[in-house]
Amino acid sequence: xxxxDGGVCAAKGFTAAGTHCGIRKNRTKNDISLIxxxxxxxxxxxxxxxxxxxxxxxxxxxxxxxxxAQAVIVxxxxxxxxxxxxxxxAEETAKLTSKALGIKTEDVIVASTGVIGQQMTIDPFAAGxxxxxxxxxxxxxxxATEGIMTTDTVKKQVAVEFEIEGKKVRVGGIAKxxxxxxxxxxxxxxxxxxxxxxxxxxxxxxxxxxxxxxFNMISVxxxxxxxxxxxxxxxGLAGNELITWKNDSYDAFYKGLYAVMEGLCxxxxxxxxxxxxxxxxxxxxxxxxxxxxICAKSVISSSLLKAAMFGAxxxxxxxxxALGYSGADIDVTxxxxxxxxxAGRINVCKDGFGIDFSEDNAKKILTENExxxxxxxxxSDFSAKAFGCDLTYDYVRINGDYRT
Amino acid sequence: xxxxDGGVCAAKGFTAAGTHCGIRKNRTKNDISLIxxxxxxxxxxxxxxxxxxxxxxxxxxxxxxxxxAQAVIVxxxxxxxxxxxxxxxAEETAKLTSKALGIKTEDVIVASTGVIGQQMTIDPFAAGxxxxxxxxxxxxxxxATEGIMTTDTVKKQVAVEFEIEGKKVRVGGIAKxxxxxxxxxxxxxxxxxxxxxxxxxxxxxxxxxxxxxxFNMISVxxxxxxxxxxxxxxxGLAGNELITWKNDSYDAFYKGLYAVMEGLCxxxxxxxxxxxxxxxxxxxxxxxxxxxxICAKSVISSSLLKAAMFGAxxxxxxxxxALGYSGADIDVTxxxxxxxxxAGRINVCKDGFGIDFSEDNAKKILTENExxxxxxxxxSDFSAKAFGCDLTYDYVRINGDYRT
Numbered sequence: 001x002x003x004x005d006g007g008v009c010a011a012k013g014f015t016a017a018g019t020h021c022g023i024r025k026n027r028t029k030n031d032i033s034l035i036x037x038x039x040x041x042x043x044x045x046x047x048x049x050x051x052x053x054x055x056x057x058x059x060x061x062x063x064x065x066x067x068x069a070q071a072v073i074v075x076x077x078x079x080x081x082x083x084x085x086x087x088x089x090a091e092e093t094a095k096l097t098s099k100a101l102g103i104k105t106e107d108v109i110v111a112s113t114g115v116i117g118q119q120m121t122i123d124p125f126a127a128g129x130x131x132x133x134x135x136x137x138x139x140x141x142x143x144a145t146e147g148i149m150t151t152d153t154v155k156k157q158v159a160v161e162f163e164i165e166g167k168k169v170r171v172g173g174i175a176k177x178x179x180x181x182x183x184x185x186x187x188x189x190x191x192x193x194x195x196x197x198x199x200x201x202x203x204x205x206x207x208x209x210x211x212x213x214x215f216n217m218i219s220v221x222x223x224x225x226x227x228x229x230x231x232x233x234x235x236g237l238a239g240n241e242l243i244t245w246k247n248d249s250y251d252a253f254y255k256g257l258y259a260v261m262e263g264l265c266x267x268x269x270x271x272x273x274x275x276x277x278x279x280x281x282x283x284x285x286x287x288x289x290x291x292x293x294i295c296a297k298s299v300i301s302s303s304l305l306k307a308a309m310f311g312a313x314x315x316x317x318x319x320x321x322a323l324g325y326s327g328a329d330i331d332v333t334x335x336x337x338x339x340x341x342x343a344g345r346i347n348v349c350k351d352g353f354g355i356d357f358s359e360d361n362a363k364k365i366l367t368e369n370e371x372x373x374x375x376x377x378x379x380s381d382f383s384a385k386a387f388g389c390d391l392t393y394d395y396v397r398i399n400g401d402y403r404t
Numbered sequence: 405x406x407x408x409d410g411g412v413c414a415a416k417g418f419t420a421a422g423t424h425c426g427i428r429k430n431r432t433k434n435d436i437s438l439i440x441x442x443x444x445x446x447x448x449x450x451x452x453x454x455x456x457x458x459x460x461x462x463x464x465x466x467x468x469x470x471x472x473a474q475a476v477i478v479x480x481x482x483x484x485x486x487x488x489x490x491x492x493x494a495e496e497t498a499k500l501t502s503k504a505l506g507i508k509t510e511d512v513i514v515a516s517t518g519v520i521g522q523q524m525t526i527d528p529f530a531a532g533x534x535x536x537x538x539x540x541x542x543x544x545x546x547x548a549t550e551g552i553m554t555t556d557t558v559k560k561q562v563a564v565e566f567e568i569e570g571k572k573v574r575v576g577g578i579a580k581x582x583x584x585x586x587x588x589x590x591x592x593x594x595x596x597x598x599x600x601x602x603x604x605x606x607x608x609x610x611x612x613x614x615x616x617x618x619f620n621m622i623s624v625x626x627x628x629x630x631x632x633x634x635x636x637x638x639x640g641l642a643g644n645e646l647i648t649w650k651n652d653s654y655d656a657f658y659k660g661l662y663a664v665m666e667g668l669c670x671x672x673x674x675x676x677x678x679x680x681x682x683x684x685x686x687x688x689x690x691x692x693x694x695x696x697x698i699c700a701k702s703v704i705s706s707s708l709l710k711a712a713m714f715g716a717x718x719x720x721x722x723x724x725x726a727l728g729y730s731g732a733d734i735d736v737t738x739x740x741x742x743x744x745x746x747a748g749r750i751n752v753c754k755d756g757f758g759i760d761f762s763e764d765n766a767k768k769i770l771t772e773n774e775x776x777x778x779x780x781x782x783x784s785d786f787s788a789k790a791f792g793c794d795l796t797y798d799y800v801r802i803n804g805d806y807r808t
Contacts, residue, residue, distance in 0.1 A: 052728030052736050052756075082724060084757050116721025117758035226725050303707070304803055311804025317520025320486060321630050324456030332456050352456075353488050354521035393797045399708050400715025 001259060007141035007157030010172035011195040012237035013038040017135035018147030021128025023120070024077035032125070033147030034097070034132040035072040035191055040107060041235035043069035044204040046211050048228035054079050055086025056110040057229060059094060063106045067200025069233055070107040072191050073097045073129070074148050076176070078120045080112040081226045085120075092122045093129075100133040111229050113150055113176060113189050141174065148176040148189055151398055154271050158263035162256045164240040164249045169196045171256040175264040178220065178273045190215065190230040190264060196253050197236035198243040205246075206254045207232050214261040217293065217386040219301040220272035232257070269387035270370070274394030277369040279309055281386045285378035291328045292377070292384035298326030299373060300388030309371060310390035314339060314362035316348040319373060328377075336376045341368035405663060411545035411561030414576035415599035416641035417442040421539035422551030425532025427524070428481035436529070437551030438501070438536040439476040439595055444511060445639035447473035448608040450615050452632035458483050459490030460514040461633060463498060467510045471604025473637060474511040476595050477501045477533065478552050480580070482524045484516040485630045489524075496526045497533075504537040515633050517554055517580060517593050545578065552580040552593055555802055558675050562667035566660045568644040568653045573600045575660045579668040582624065582677045594619065594634040594668060600657050601640035602647040609650075610658045611636050618665040621697065621790040623705040624676035636661070673791035674774075678798030681773040683713055688787035689780045695732045696781070696788035702730030703777060704792030713775060714794035718743060718766035720752040723777060732781075740780045745772035 009016050014037050018030040045064055047057050063069065073093055080086050094108040135143070145155040159172030173192035198206075211230055236242065243249050270278035281299045286292040299305060302322040308315040316337050324332060337349040343365045348357050365371075413420050418441050422434040449468055451461050467473065477497055484490050498512040539547070549559040563576030577596035602610075615634055640646070647653050674682035685703045690696040703709060706726040712719040720741050728736060741753040747769045752761050769775075 050725065050728040051734065052724050079721075082721065082753070082757055115719075116725060117753070119758070226721075226728060303799075307800050307803030308805075310800060313805050315519075317483070317486060317630075320456050321454065321520060324454040324630060330455065349486070349521065353486055354523070391800055391803075393800050395707075396711050396714060396795055396797050396800065399711030399795075400717065 001160050001162040001256060004159045004161045004170065006159050007145060007172050007174045008035050008191055008193045009138050009141045010159035011170040011193045013195060013235045014193045015136040015138055016140035016144035017132045017137065018140065018143030019128055019131050019135060022124035023075050030143055030147035031077045032075045032128045032132065033144035034136065035144060035193065036101060036136050037070050037193065037233050037235040039235045039237060040068055040070045041233040042067060042198055042200045042203050043109070043231065043233050044200055044207055045109065045229055045231035046208060048226060050226045052081065052226045054081040054112055054226050055083065056080055056090040056112045058087055059090040060109050060111065060229065063094065063108060066106065068107060069109050070103045071097055071101055072109040072111065072231065074111040074189065076113050076148050076150050078112060078114040078118050079116045079226065080120060082117040083119060089120055089122055093125045096125055096129045100129050109231050111189055113148060116226060145174045148174070150176060151178040151273050152176050152271055154267065156264055156267040156271065158260045160256050160259045162252060164196065164252050167238050167240040169238040169240060169253065169256065170194060171196065171260045173260045173264055175268055177268045178271055192230070192232040192260060194232065194234045195236065195238035196234050196243065197238060197240050198234045198253060202243050202250055203232055203234050206257050210258050210261045214258065214265045217297060217384065218265050218269050219297060219388050220269065265387045269389050272389035273398045274392040275389030276392055277309060277371055277390050279371050279373065279388045279390065281373040281375065282383060283375045283377060284383035285376045285380050286328065286330060286382050287378065287380060289382050289384055291330065292382050294326050294328040295323050295330065295375065295377060296384045296386035298322045300386045303391055306388065306391035309366065310392050312363050312366035314348055314359065314366060320349060330377045334378050338374045339365050340372040340374055341365045341370060343368050405564050405566040405660060408563045408565045408574065410563050411549060411576050411578045412439050412595055412597045413542050413545040414563035415574040415597045417599060417639045418597045419540040419542055420544035420548035421536045421541065422544065422547030423532055423535050423539060426528035427479050434547055434551035435481045436479045436532045436536065437548035438540065439548060439597065440505065440540050441474050441597065441637050441639045443639045443641060444472055444474045445637040446471060446602055446604045446607050447513070447635065447637050448604055448611055449513065449633055449635035450612060452630060454630045456485065456630045458485040458516055458631040459487065460484055460494040460516045461631065462491055463494040464513050464515065464633065467498065467512060470510065472511060473513050474507045475501055475505055476513040476515065476635065478515040478593065480517050480552050480554050482516060482518040482522050483520045483631050484524060486521040487523060493524055493526055497529045500529055500533045504534050513635050515593055517552060517631055520630060549578045552578070554580060555582040555677050556580050556675055558671065560668055560671040560675065562664045564660050564663045566656060568600065568656050571642050571644040573642040573644060573657065573660065574598060575600065575664050577664045577668055579672055581672045582675055596634070596636040596664060598636065598638045599640065599642035600638050600647065601642060601644050602638050602657060606647050606649070606654055607636055607638050610654070610661050614662050614665045618662065618669045621701060621788065622669050622673050623701060623792050624673065669791045673793050676793035677802045678796040679793030680714060680796055681775055681794050683775050683777065683792045683794065685777040685779065685790045686787060687779045687781060689782035689784050690732065690734060690786050691782065691784060693786050693788055695734065696786050698730050698732040699727050699734065699779065699781060700788045700790035702726045704790045707795055710792065710795035713770065714796050716767050716770035718752055718763065718770060724753060734781045738782050742778045743769050744776040744778055745769045745774060747772050
């Protein structure tokens, strides 16, 4: 498998575009994006489990009932959530998009991100959508990625290429997400495209399983958004034999999808609001995957641990504390903890007790911008990884006055 | 019921003291405290549910098996948690205390707070305990309170006086706690004394119920400490008839205990690490108390909401979002939200949708240092209150380098 450029345009038959249509006041930043497949594609999505859901999620869920879609329309700057006319806006957006593209309204995925509970009108969509359709191109991924960003500071794109039965297959995705990130069964806005030929049921299976191990393992701030959504479009143009069951081709596709999704996860966590570093926590040896996952997610979600990482402080007691309150069934006398980065590795706790270590060395390791917290909780072969970031002054600054 | 001074020394027969014994490097701050009852008292405690527990908790739990105690010895500066010799240190501390006071070792409650996983020796205890015994006095509560503080910026004491069968009864408490505060079934270090005559089983019942509604409803940072403990000593010197069942006297005692505990809760939340304001969230109308409690705690635990409160930003979408992911069974179309402070009250959301409000007025209300977020989720008479604080630059500063 190799990494390639192009994000959602990497796979055959996909084009994208982004522009400014007036939802945001800042005219220099795109606020609406379109992704298009020249052929109607297998499509599926997973959504936030928050009881409060954005109106676009309701509309998209209906449109994906038949397992097919051909376009994705997304705006930033307004989440279209808790608005009295929210469903109307989302439905009209799909209609305008289908009309401009000459496709069925039910084949349009709609998504929104931004402030909750702000009134909006259909006017900017009516103005922007025809422009987007004209702009659609194989080089449009950068513009489309910009169009979905809110407090993100970097564009998040990952694409891979691999083979299925000798045919080149590509999977590519873009993501936005920086704050209100603690996905539950779903995630931030993530759009993935692939030219793999695969039926909707298999696509949904691969997506759901990957989401559980990737996006559901990120936390920036413990807040589960109302608008999380990951969608995949698979248009089959790679020419592989249609994947209809869990055979070797499915496994190959799964690995490709996983690589794209883990790559996007790392980018989202590293670009968490105000973050200066990526924190990955690996937990192995629990009695099952879930036990390891609960431990890993508890550690990267701890505000105290996140602040300590910002300060490059090897305060491992906070790691142990977070394991202890995680709810996971573990034996704390079997816990070992190490910190690792490109500057080296240091063991700080063994069998639940502290061990002597060099504070200078620990400081050097924790000053890097990608930190691994490596934890063993027992003897099994199960393991899980979670993705987070440090807690910084800038997180507070950004969120102290987000709406202005 | 009236509020009185004196904290743990307010009730008859209790004295206290605090001093510096060398556990902390800073010699100007007390690091060890003693509370003493002239008569052996009914005693009970609740403890952290974190799987990782401080060694003193193990020892105290054993000592309270008979429902009686006469003294509390507490140090700050080192949590005595995850130390290989932790239980030995805690047991020796109890022995030294009992010897110096001439009481049974099993009648000593031991507690510690500070950094986890730092080695410690018995030497500072051996030096400090005899000094403490000499210092014991009716005016010692301030010194004792200082001796248990870590990042706390204010001393937290509350005491009340009320009558049972014409006898004056007092309940008083002191608390420490500023960070790593998200108690689960237990809480920070809290020591309460009363001269009420009450059997251990009734004392435990009142304590457990009050803890559920007060300390378990605070969150500063979502991190449940390894050393949380609330203990109560009741020495019976008020002269009321011994409370042995849930009669009117029990109810009167319960109200007094609740008042002390809610008062300490508000002080702890307001003095949360880095906090500039107290946030109280009141939720009413859920299908039971638990539903209201889950909602209220989810709101005051949201990092995004806490940062918005720091910025005096009426971003009510974050309140609704936190209700939605709380896990509580509520109908989001019945949610109404108002912000209130000494500067006024403003409605921002009705039936799940935003309503027009004056941003200027909202800003004025949220700039005060005690904010009420008042939420209705349905028609029932159930309600619950949770206590939190804002998330500020200083929280990050304090926790970026806590150990130095």
